[in-house]
């Protein structure tokens with residue numbers, strides 16, 4: 237829990253930079269079966285046992301896209317200097333997801349509206365815009381980085397289970413995603429370098445909520 241991490245002025249990872257601090261907090265919030273660095277008890281339903289339908293997976297994409305829409309609109313429109321760094325990072329997912337939704341349309345699916353998990357998360361993110369803009373960086377980091385790690389693993393499993401191994405655009409980036417992530421890590425560190433400790437902590441403390449909201453979106457698959 238955060239209280240045991242955020243104590244005094246030194247934070248795990250802080251010697252390297254802020255992204256390492258965010259990563260440390262995030263990794264601890266994984267279950268042990270999800271990631272080696274995880275500290276939480278094994279999940280009741282490990283991902284190897286998930287049995288969603290194609291419709292569930294489509295809903296997962298729709299809810300995910302709703303959140304990416306928010307982030308990408310926000311980054312493009314924000315007048316705040318700190319967010320200008322996060323326009324066109326190469327991690328953007330909206331246009332890839334649009335292509336994937338077309339793929340479903342072409343196969344006779346109608347595209348549902350976002351459901352509660354996506355809608356509630358975006359409402360929460362919108363509330364941060366005025367109240368705690370710095371906290372948005374933590375949500376952005378977790379949402380985009382999680383998708384390149386666990387999200388990709390989940391994508392491979394789901395695609396084998398439901399779509400004969402079809403690789404969705406959601407899991408393709410232009411160029412080497414590892415390189416993109418490294419460039420973004422540098423931007424995050426630069427952006428947060430001069431933040432006062434309280435602002436950094438406020439941002440780190442969002443990690444738990446980021447996991448719970450993302451967890452509700454993954455709930456479309458974890459059944």
Ligand code: HEM
Pocket residue numbers: 259262263266270271272283377378379381382385386387389417446447450451
């Ligand atoms: C990294 C698995 C859910 C945030 C990782 C890694 C794995 C993983 C294997 C890589 C660890 C490494 O670098 O060695 C999973 C699985 C999940 C899950 C199986 C769910 C079933 C989440 C959620 C979040 C999240 C819900 C937050 C919204 C992160 C972050 C990283 C990470 C920020 C670090 C990425 C990086 O350093 O590049 N996850 N994860 N994960 N995960 Fe997850």
